Amino acid sequence: MADTITTRSKDYSQWYIDLVRSAKLADYSDVRGCMVIRPNGYAIWEKMQAALDRMFKETGHVNAYFPLFIPESYITREAEHIEGFAPECAVVTHGGGEELAEKLYVRPTSETIIWASYKKWIQSYRDLPILINQWANVVRWEMRTRLFLRTSEFLWQEGHTAHATREEASEEVLRMISIYKKFAEEYMAMPVIMGRKTDSEKFAGADETYCIEALMQDGKALQAGTSHHLGQNFAKAFDCQFQTSEGRLDYVWATSWGVSTRLIGALIMAHSDDRGLVLPPKLASRQVVIIPILRGDKAAVIEQAEAIACSLKKHGIPAFVDSSEQNSPGWKFAEYELQGIPLRIELGPRDIAEKKCIAARRDTLEKTELALDDTLPFEVSEILNTIQQNLYDRALLFRTEHTVEVSDYEEFKRAVENGFVIAHWDGTAETEAKIKEETRATIRVLPEEEDYIATYAMHEPGNCIYSGKPAARKVVFAKAY
Known part of the structure; x- marks a missing residue:
């Protein structure tokens, strides 16, 4: 757990x-x-x-x-x-x-x-x-x-x-x-x-x-x-x-x-986060878990849960039902959050009576009411697409916020503890090795993407962050796995 x-x-x-x-x-x-x-x-x-x-x-x-x-x-x-x-x-x-x-x-x-x-x-x-x-x-x-x-x-x-x-x-x-x-x-x-x-x-x-x-x-x-x-x-x-x-x-x-x-x-x-794994829907073999809240007419709740799973599968959405009774719904919520299932559907007797269910997103933990009708597979599909895009946007924002451009070596040594650092390099293996020896940071990549090059003016000449010698371009440094 x-x-x-x-x-x-x-x-x-x-x-x-x-x-x-x-x-x-x-x-x-x-x-x-x-x-x-x-x-x-x-x-x-x-x-x-x-x-x-x-x-x-x-x-x-x-x-x-x-x-x-x-x-x-x-x-x-x-x-x-x-x-x-x-x-x-x-x-x-x-x-x-x-x-x-x-x-x-x-x-x-x-x-x-x-x-x-x-x-x-x-x-x-x-x-x-x-x-x-x-x-x-x-x-x-x-x-x-x-x-x-x-x-x-x-x-x-x-x-x-x-x-x-x-x-x-x-x-x-x-x-x-x-x-x-x-x-x-x-x-x-x-x-x-x-x-x-x-x-x-x-x-x-x-x-x-x-x-x-x-x-x-x-x-x-x-x-x-x-x-x-x-x-x-x-x-x-x-x-x-x-x-x-x-x-x-x-x-x-x-x-x-x-x-x-x-x-x-x-x-x-x-x-991923402190609750466990967070999976993009496109790489999740199980995209939706349906958890019936087993009160009252348990058989009717399980039957409705299975019907939802069947409907989702027919629309190409991998879904499964956990109707086991040895663990509580709360335990199941935590367990499937740990496993990174992108979307959880909660369904109890009252929900069925009101012709709705509760959908909980793994990426934001937000809950939404969805109607129990023919629109459900399309609503679920849209949520999964939103999760996929949100994970990318969130990771891109993190990268942007943890990418800094520096022109001073002392600033470089501080910045490289927290993400990508863009700085000029004189092009020599000697400078590259010295920086690695002193900071454990390496040149990760000489970018080739036009938008990235333009955003950070990668081909702008300047002076090397370490040697002070003329440098034809900037490169991306970081500590790495």
Whole structure:
């Protein structure tokens, strides 16, 4: 119940863990650093997966599956890639009771094993593009873990595409990061900033990395999705060449892109409160709970509740009735608020007599009387749409109120404790590293969205917040998960 949840103001980190466990989203595993995703949590992932999978397929992508185990010789072919991932890798040295002739890496990401296949599949420009996505699990040996946000094993999707030209690959990178932005904002009701990572923060083995960054309620940023332009790096590592339409040989151009179950963590921290989980209706597998107040003619109240649920389902609204008698209505109200059910309908004998019911919103806790007639499904649908939009508007307002522009380093150090900070940067890795060392803040993104660039005059030249040297543009700093 909600009284087992630490308040956000007292201890935000403990609030998050308490909520995840109390709402039965996930739990710790006996395997170090791993988690058990419980049905309530997995239902959210299924909704996310279904929406994203549809969006991917609408843009011409198809699903495939590649091996979990990757030969060491593959991993080491791309030098920057192995340097970035080696410390996080789990390695299999024995199988079938014998030492393996070659070590196998448990998939930290799949670029190398996939490009070994692409080399076999691609001979001509006619074989391109390849637009493949994979839904899978990966393992990265994390030292400090937190449910959903950072675990040694997690679920994700990873797209891997092959193209004939740099321009086609660039278009793919931007197309997919735009899809992630659309998903985050339209389904998760979570505003994000889309843009490019600095060279220090980009994916190991990429020429460029694009990302979406969201702001959580504690003022920290969370990277919610990435899309990488891999250039010809992996094609060269695996000698993947193709005959162009002009008859010459060239290396294939590549991208990769992905989001993971950390999106569930982002969803929790973007919207939830001290009562428990708050879910956007589009990602709630159960959008409406109907709670009959069992007094008087209990059978008649339950019958009416079931009729409401049936009517809502016919209109595409997932609804269910909790007519159990072992817990009081008040207990049920608190429990379903904890679980984040977007809308609760209360129905008692008096309500039925007056041909109405009470609808309680999870986002605002406001209650409204609704008529028990043919208009009910449409009224409920409208409320759910309003909840979805309100969650986005509320999160956007929070981000706006916690985004500040500074020109003084002392002011910067204070501001970065509370959200996004916009400031000039001289473009050097040295300055970037010094700021991170002194404040633990990093450059989250170099925005690419025209409206964001215009709002904060991101391309306006000035002087670096740290070094005082000339800076061509502003960037977005924050502490991050």
